[in-house]
Amino acid sequence: MAVEEQILGYGAEPPERAPAGGKYVYCIIECAEPRAFGRMGIGGRNDEVYTIEHGGLAAVVSDTPVVVYDPTRENALTHEHVIDTVLQEFTVIPMSFGAIFRTHDDVVEFLKDTADALRDVLQKMTGKIELGLKVNWDPETVLKQVEDETEEIRRLKEEILTNRLTSTYFARMQLGRMVERAMSEAADTYVREIYDQLRGCAIASRHNKPIGDKMILNAAFLVERERAAAFDEQVQEIARKYQGQLRFQSTGPWPPYNFVNIHLKLERAGAGG
């Protein structure tokens, strides 16, 4: 979910001076009665997490001064923990980190204005979870493989080493490009095979940018709850197949962060406040 304009103005005000009465929103659920989920709110104040309802929809919130929260690991974990707790009972539309409304009424206004879109998404997400998959390789190993197994690369490297070429500078550049291309193709092949293995168990998938130089896949899969075990089995199977070459890291279940696409265009002045 993308909040196109952050609800606050830019430039954090120190918490002591910032107006209180803001509502940090973690997620949206379908719920008609008021609920409380425990003292686990963001900001280190042990604030109660509770709901603000309107028309059968509820925003899960905690009180906060109107500030910009740093996306630290601690804050992110707090955000995640609240959503996880709610996820035990409800289908959830997760908010991205840091969404704050200035007042209780702003939250109600938001629920009113986006009711149809929210209901639509909730309905689509019922019974579905997101599973994450990160796949790593060892670039050194792959580099060696690529150099040994690709005829033209091996030959060019050989010629550079034995100084048979008049200009080794350009040859080295060319070698670098060839190696990069070969490694990229190798990664693509692995990724294709992994998708082929998992395709049958997932409703949808989304690529995110791999992090660091060891990662070749950083993907999220939308899976029906009842198919989660089957999906997991397929991951195990392909992990076994590539044991020693690739390392698989599964995460989740998550709420559908990567599959919810509501764009909130809010007034700069502050969420209709």
Added chain:
Amino acid sequence: MLLQLLTAPVSLPVFGLRFILQQLLEVAEQELMDVDRIHEELLLLQLRLEEGEITEKEYLDAEAAIMLRLREARAYRAARGAG
């Protein structure tokens, strides 16, 4: 340090050189203030923690520095009227 060099008072004999320096200054600013890049750095840092390459303390120290840069980047963009 690049920024300091570029903003030091210097009289430039050639217009062309001044133009190039200005471009470099803009690129340097963009890189420093690019929130997406800073986010990527943060992700990389978290990965290193997960992989056990750095300690919790090292992580927290580096994270604090990144948070400062994020706030600077936000303030910078606000000042320039960027969206």
